[in-house]
Amino acid sequence: MQILANRMDRGFYKYQSEFEEKALEVLRSGWYVLGTEVENFEKEFAKYTGARYCVGLASGLDALWIAFRVLGIGKGDEVIVQANTYIASVMGITINGATPVFVEPDETFGIDINKIEAKITTKTKAILVVHLYGIPTKMDKIGELCKKYNLRLVEDCAQSHGAFYKGRMTGTFGDIGCFSFYPSKNLGAFGDAGAIITDNKELADKFKVFRNYGSEKRYYNKVVGANSRLDELQAGLLRIRLQHLNEITQEKIEIAERYNREIKNTKLVLPKTNDNSVCVWHQYVIRCKEREELIHYLDNNGINTIIHYPIPPHLSEAYKYLGYKKGDYPITEDFADSVLSIPIYNGMTEDEQTYVIDKLNKF
Numbered sequence: 399m400q401i402l403a404n405r406m407d408r409g410f411y412k413y414q415s416e417f418e419e420k421a422l423e424v425l426r427s428g429w430y431v432l433g434t435e436v437e438n439f440e441k442e443f444a445k446y447t448g449a450r451y452c453v454g455l456a457s458g459l460d461a462l463w464i465a466f467r468v469l470g471i472g473k474g475d476e477v478i479v480q481a482n483t484y485i486a487s488v489m490g491i492t493i494n495g496a497t498p499v500f501v502e503p504d505e506t507f508g509i510d511i512n513k514i515e516a517k518i519t520t521k522t523k524a525i526l527v528v529h530l531y532g533i534p535t536k537m538d539k540i541g542e543l544c545k546k547y548n549l550r551l552v553e554d555c556a557q558s559h560g561a562f563y564k565g566r567m568t569g570t571f572g573d574i575g576c577f578s579f580y581p582s583k584n585l586g587a588f589g590d591a592g593a594i595i596t597d598n599k600e601l602a603d604k605f606k607v608f609r610n611y612g613s614e615k616r617y618y619n620k621v622v623g624a625n626s627r628l629d630e631l632q633a634g635l636l637r638i639r640l641q642h643l644n645e646i647t648q649e650k651i652e653i654a655e656r657y658n659r660e661i662k663n664t665k666l667v668l669p670k671t672n673d674n675s676v677c678v679w680h681q682y683v684i685r686c687k688e689r690e691e692l693i694h695y696l697d698n699n700g701i702n703t704i705i706h707y708p709i710p711p712h713l714s715e716a717y718k719y720l721g722y723k724k725g726d727y728p729i730t731e732d733f734a735d736s737v738l739s740i741p742i743y744n745g746m747t748e749d750e751q752t753y754v755i756d757k758l759n760k761f
């Protein structure tokens with residue numbers, strides 16, 4: 399059997415006629431940028447998350463860096479973030495000239511809430527929480543720290559669409575929730591797309607101006623902005639996907655629960671989640687000390703896997719200038735050397751799941 403790491407085609411064919419109908423509708427409308435599809439998507443996504451406002455943007459990275467820009471966080475400021483995240487989280491901070499201050503993760507791959515306070519300095523302006531792999535972070539203490547030290551709270555929800563912590567959706571705990579709708583994300587577009595959610599009207603308005611060259615009224619530019627508009631076609635297609643997001647999420651949860659129950663091999667560490675949370679399993683990430691052998695063995699059996707992520711940001715060439723070296727974040731580095739994402743995708747058949755479980759158990 400051949401099992402790819404992801405099968406985005408299956409997510410398309412499941413709702414093919416709805417997607418095709420909407421695509422044609424937008425193409426035939428003659429209106430392609432900032433129109434009713436974007437407006438409706440923003441309303442619908444805000445409602446879905448429980449936030450007051452949503453602003454569509456061109457990507458998840460844009461959502462992050464524009465978030466810090468509109469919050470006025472830049473040169474000379476520090477932002478606390480977990481060390482084991484996707485590099486885009488960190489770029490969202492550094493594009494503005496601010497400095498990322500890394501904190502080690504806990505067993506759930508999220509920021510270790512007990513190691514944050516020691517990293518807070520007079521320069522700290524914000525905490526960026528990443529609900530990595532769709533596993534919601536424990537938010538209570540982070541909220542308290544933000545109050546105590548007067549910090550902004552931004553959430554990177556690029557992997558956690560629809561995930562809950564204590565009955566509240568990720569992205570609604572702080573000032574701004576940042577989303578990516580890159581095709582492989584749980585709520586995926588058919589190209590690049592992103593958005594932010596917020597309860598703060600002033601911030602939402604700033605995003606709307608910033609994404610369109612800093613202009614509210616055409617050719618009257620208030621600030622030096624960017625072109626980061628969500629286009630009508632992607633917004634229309636996202637509206638279709640959003641209508642099915644609960645069943646899309648439920649399907650992934652059921653596969654993950656089966657993996658949790660049926661993968662039994664002392665060489666493998668299965669992912670852990672926090673109590674009182676609903677994890678949406680963007681990835682199902684196991685850990686294995688003999689990862690190279692495992693990858694090779696699975697590959698020989700037709701199972702493709704991906705490492706999320708092999709090089710932590712502090713050791714990446716891009717961040718050489720921050721001056722970190724191997725050994726600075728041992729837990730993060732150990733994760734980078736041992737994590738492996740096994741196939742979990744919408745439309746994965748029971749036979750495919752059984753095959754993956756069986757091969758993992760026989761490793």
Ligand SMILES: *Cc1c(COP(=O)(O)O)cnc(C)c1O
Pocket residue numbers: 457458459460483484486487528530554556557577578579580590591592
């Ligand atoms: C995908 C992703 C991003 C960036 O989103 P893009 O739409 O690709 O720019 C940021 N953070 C995390 C955690 C991601 O997984």
